[in-house]
Every structure is written in C-alpha cells, then in structure tokens.
Amino acid sequence: MDGTGKLFGPIISLLPETIVSEVIPLSSLKEDDAISQANEIAQRIGNEQIVIFAESYSGIIAYQLCQMSSLNIKHVFFAASFLYRPSHISKFAYLAPISIIRLNLIPKFFLSWILFGSWYRKDLVGLFLQSLEQVSNATLKKRLKIISSLIEPNNLIQTPCTYLQAKKDKLVSKYAVIQFQKICVNLNIKKLDGGHFIAQSNPQKCVEVICAEYSL
Secondary structure, three states: OEOOOHHHHHHHHHOOOOOOOOOOEHHHOOOOOHHHHHHHHHHHHOOOOEEEEEEHHHHHHHHHHHOOOOOOEEEEEEEOOOOOOOOHHHHHHHHOOHHHHHOOOOOHHHHHHHHHOOOOOHHHHHHHHHHHHOOOHHHHHHHHHHHHOOOOOOOOEOOOEEEEEEOOOOOOOOOHHHHHHHHEOOEEEEEEOOOOOHHHHOHHHHHHHHHHHHOO
C-alpha cells in the first residue's frame, strides 16, 4: 500500500517474477479513515491468500486488515510503520507547511536527509515530489490530522509480522516498534540501513527480507 503507487516503483522492479504484486494506492480509495479504507481493500482482496507490505502511514490500515477474520493474510511487512503518534512532534503534524514543500522552497538535500536518510538522494526526492503532485493539500492535511490524533491500539495481531526498522528514520521514533511488540503475537524485527521511506532508500534489502521469509 502506497499513497499514489509511484513510490513503490523501486521495490517492485526488484521483486522476483515468482512474486505477483499489486500496489494499492491510497489515492484510489474513496474514504479517508483507516477503518473505511481497510474495508474497501478487504472487498478487493476477498478470500485470496495475500502478503501485505505496508509502509509508513499505511501501517494503520494494515493493522485494521489484520483484525478481519474473513481475510486470508499470510504475513504482514510493516515498513517504518506506526500505530500511535510516531513522535512527539507528530502531534502537530497537521501544521506541516505542505505548500512550501510543493513550491520547492525547502532544499532537496534537506528533504533527502529527512525522508531517505541521505543527503544525496535527489532522485528519490524527485519521485516523492511527483507523488505529492497527485494528492491534494486537503487530503494530505486529513492524513496528517489522523496521524496527530492516533491512539495506541490494544487488539492483538495474530498474523505473522515482520517490522522493517529504518536505522536513519527522522520521522518515526525508534520506540514505535515497541507498539508492535506489545500487540503482535508473532513478530520478527529487521533493522535496515536507510531513512524513513525504507522501501525507497533501501529497496534491495527490503526485497531480501521478503524473499528470505519465504525462501524465494
């Protein structure tokens, strides 16, 4: 699951042919809240056996999907995800200057450091800005408002899970993984070198973890 689908290009290109993948862009869903989005995705999935890869914000939707006993979810990969406010400052996430980012008033090297854990990933910053163009300010504000008001969940996740923790994450606290440790009955944690958008900053290692899980 990805905001527009564009940001998953790097990791999709590295997946072996034995893995049939489908990106579900959040922008293709009718609703804005996680529960409604999960219900909509569940209707698409039906009872087909699937593996979910949810990055960042999409983790809260994957959590809701895991609560649906009708679904046949084999495994969930939470990539730098969070279930509660990811950091103290995220309480004010809805105040983020989205227009300033759109107007390229923030240096690309700084965005590269914040988003991808490196000063030199201008290629990924360009991909991020392209993705941003496809989402309205209103939609982004809603998502940031949801993030700022998240409360800690307490329903268990029975589905086997892997948490991909980005070592250079500037947006999600390293303690976010503790939330998953509390509620995931079967959790494996992998620490990967890279920034918050780990599927973009280190797609090769993400694919290696996915393949190792299933010996592909």
